Amino acid sequence: MKKVLLPIFTLFIMLFALNNRANAQTPYRTAIGLGIDIGNGETLFGPQIKHNFGGNDAVNAQVLFGDHITVLGVDYSYNERISGSRGLSWYVGVGPQVSFFDYDKGYKHNHWKNDDTHVDFAIRPALGLEFRIPAAPLAMHFDWKPWWNLSHGAHFEPSNFTLGLKFVLK
Known part of the structure; x- marks a missing residue:
């Protein structure tokens, strides 16, 4: 697990070290917060960071946790402000996800039957809206983010x- 967390930690450090200035397409350069993944199946939550590289390009990285x-995950997104609005933008993106499952003996999940532990790889496209509160250092987002599992079931x-x-x- 430590070998997996080291590249993610390195990515966070690199994002903070960048000195690129975002132009008018992005409402901020870097933000950190909490992400919640909901839908069919288990609800996941955890920390996330989003960094805008300027123009329309951004990267969002997250670590999500749930039972077992x-x-x-890391996602690239194309972001664009909605003209005439203050702080509202739309985005479309895609990124890889790696899931680590650890089920107790006897626990059965509908996709994985009798396995105790395994790793899954997935691709997750995203289409969403983000709102940066103009008078406060806060932003929120909501997106449709289907899960396309490529391995193990x-x-x-x-x-x-x-x-x-x-x-x-910033």
Whole structure:
């Protein structure tokens, strides 16, 4: 597990070290907060960080936790402000997810039957809205984020969504 967390930690450090300035397309440069993944199945929650590289490009990284599962994910997104609004933007993106499952003996899940532990790889597209509160260092998002599992019981789950509340650092 430590070998997996080291690259994620390195990514966080690199994002904070960047000195790129976001232009008018992005309402902030870097924000950290809490992400919640809801939908068909287990609700997951955990920390996330979003960094806008300027223009329309951003990266969002998250570590989500639930019963018997930890999910690491990084998403690229194309972001654009909605003209005429203050702080509202839309985005579309995609990114890989790695899920670590650890079930107690005897626990059975509908996709994985009798396995105790395993790792899944998935691709997660996203389509959403984000609102940066103009007078406060806060942002929130809501998106449709289906889960396309590519390994160990491969399947597509379209009814997943994420919510997030972030504190804007810069």
